[in-house]
Amino acid sequence: MADLDIRPATARTASTPTPPESSRATPSPGRPRRARRRLHVGSHAFLLILTVAFLAPVAWAIVSSFKPAADIIRDPLGFDPSGFTLENFRGMLQDVPIGSGFLNTGIVLLVKGAITLFFAPLAAYAFAKYDFRGKNLIFGAVLLTLMLPTIVLIIPLLLEMKELGWVNTYQALILPGSVDAFAIFWMRQVIAAVPDELLDAARVDGCGEFGIFWRVIVPVIRPGLAGLAVLTIMNIYNDFVWPVVVASSSRMATLQVVLSTLAQNISGNKVGADYATVTGELLAAATVALIPLLILFIVLQKHFINGILAGSVKG
């Protein structure tokens, strides 16, 4: 771990929205053109095959969810457009409370996301730009929890929730992990790269300490924040372990928990026609869960990838 130098690339992402990749060629000046072309064809073939493998499961699930359930089983690879049906979705809607799953996930997403995206950079700002008593102790603890498997905390957290009477409540879904160590760690790296002169200039202009954060830091670190936002949304939307432990009642179940109950149905009745119906519903549910995130990702993919690049290791 010693030379894990996790530096921010804010400056890079901020000043050059598209990294100048064209200059990062691996030029081979003396190489004959034909050999280079052969190499290109080879890389494309390799990448295309892999791409197909990476996209196929998702594409297959989405396409199959619109097939009659019996056909998914009888002919898993074929698709007959005339057989297009929404029957799987209708059945799925009847079997599981996917609407309330979406609602619960939406509420958690809004509140928890807002808490993370406001308080994590705020605390990170203090860690990066101020000196105060206990700073190194707290930050050391942050780094320590980064190394711990999250599952370690599950038992005591659950007991704590029981003690507080929070089992099957929104608080339990929202508060634990809402300002997590990773967000602090990442944002501190990003904010540390903001030059101190900017802050001092703002002070000279009569800006208060919070004003500096709000009017100087936040605008400057926007690329890093966007990356954190996308990762946070993704993590909350996809979170499964904690919700399944603390909020498994059907009223409070989040989308992922609702989905997982369908999978349990399937292992229950694995015979004949029944199996087909459940399979159809399963794929319909998976499709419904996939689509919002896929759309979000395709719209924000640049922020997402730059966000990871901004927060990750170099060298």
Place this chain on the structure above:
Amino acid sequence: MTTTLTAPQATGLGRRRPGRGLPWRRRLAPYLFVLPFVAIFLAFSIYPLVFTLRLSFTDWHGAGAAEWVGLGNYVYLLGSPGFWSSLANSGILWLLIVPLQLVGSVVIAVLLNTSKLRMRGFYRVAFIVPFVTPLVAVAQIWIVLFDQNYGAVNAVLGALGLPHIGWLVTSDWAKPTLALLFLWKTTGFVVIILLSGLQSIDTSLYEAGSLDGAGRVRQLWSITVPLLRRSLMFCVVLQTLAVFQMFAEPYVVTKGGPYGSTTTAGLYLYNHITRADLGTGAANSFLLVIVVMALSLAFVRLLRAKD
């Protein structure tokens, strides 16, 4: 490792002396800024952590008085075949996943980093799509795709004249099938991390390399890999943590079966909770932490030794 992680020098760490001479607002501000975080952190991370440590020395089933058993839970676990086989299952999954993923990701990242490669944006998105998809949805798709009788994967094998495989129902194949899921889901993320590492390599090194007559493969091995060491190390540690904590995948896809072959360390730990055997679960947590930390440190040492 904590001290060195705080190393980046550009920060204001330790440059100013705390407080003295500054206006009171400026001295007070940082405490207010970290307060919400510290409150949440103490309540939902530190407190549970200390609680777990205490719990691991007791026999407690969620109600009544906890009985102090000292190191009893640890001794029990270290002598129990279930604990070791869960570690072994995770270890085998690690072997199936991490080496292949690292090599594959380096190759993909190097190809994606070539200039003049068309459709680079498309490839990058395609590789990251699985990482973005909800795990539960993916796990369910896996159940259906890899079904022995009706699954699409066996349909493809059948069309190629190959025999059907009991992907999820035989203990030989269940682990590779889970490993495939994990590889499929996380490789894109590893590729992106390596890409960011590659972008910081000075291209003149390659020019020098090819002037010296080094071919592509030679350049990859003698220039790219050594300079990517830190990124590689980061990925190894990240993926080791992830593999040994793997829980949701086997929980949804295989329930730990068949015959316990996919009861990972994470799932085994969870099983204590469902049996309300909380003291043992807590002790198991810490044993797992020790294993994961020891592995991470070992990899860091190993990769650093190649300096």
